[in-house]
């Protein structure tokens with residue numbers, strides 16, 4: 001039984017087949033990447049797996065349980081968290097509050113019971129705060145805990161978003177372009193963090209345009225083009241696959257990875 005088992009997932013928007021019959025698996029502690037040109041269907045696939053879009057057909061299993069179409073909160077309680085391509089951090093809340101919001105996603109009770117201020121809830125809030133602080137410490141963000149998220153640099157915001165997703169204590173983490181817009185140092189930090197999380201047993205599903213990062217980190221790569229899986233395999237295999245080179249790592253892809261490499265220097 002795999003941590004994540006995606007079987008024949010498809011979705012169409014009107015006449016557009018955005019994703020067609022995509023299948024793959026992610027095991028605990030494994031880093032699997034999805035690559036493909038702009039508009040290939042990567043984020044749409046993420047949106048179906050994480051419960052934001054209901055697939056037209058196909059099935060998603062988490063730890064053997066069929067979870068297709070369950071809302072994100074229900075998936076969070078079952079161990080699936082994600083980040084977004086465009087940051088979804090609450091800018092006016094403090095860094096600590098952002099991570100605490102993530103903790104609540106993984107819990108059965110939430111903000112409402114906190115608002116009621118019941119003693120059990122107050123105890124839980126303290127425990128949540130402690131857990132969030134420990135996580136900020138681990139992510140090297142503790143010194144920012146009481147500052148509003150809006151005070152953070154872009155790279156730190158990307159890190160905070162990963163922190164918020166981790167607060168729900170996921171077994172599977174979906175990262176949508178975690179290094180986009182980051183400088184070389186920030187990208188290296190994200191790289192090291194992803195390796196550390198996988199080593200701790202978390203399954204990682206990654207969408208990323210930075211080919212160097214993808215090739216370095218991934219155990220397995222899935223290539224999408226116009227919503228269809230055109231190749232999959234180990235990084236060495238994908239890097240040499242003529243179909244992939246034609247569709248993605250050809251002119252357009254090379255331009256992108258060179259741009260990525262240049263921004264890393």
Ligand SMILES: Nc1ncnc2c1ncn2[C@@H]1O[C@H](COP(=O)(O)OP(=O)(O)OP(=O)(O)O)[C@@H](O)[C@H]1O
Pocket residue numbers: 013016018036037038039040041042043044045
């Ligand atoms: N809610 C939606 N309604 C209609 N079309 C959509 C919707 N979401 C995605 N699409 C379309 O599905 C296709 C795949 O888009 P998607 O954002 O998944 O691509 P992507 O591979 O993530 O691209 P990028 O690398 O640019 O982020 C695109 O043609 C997009 O316009």
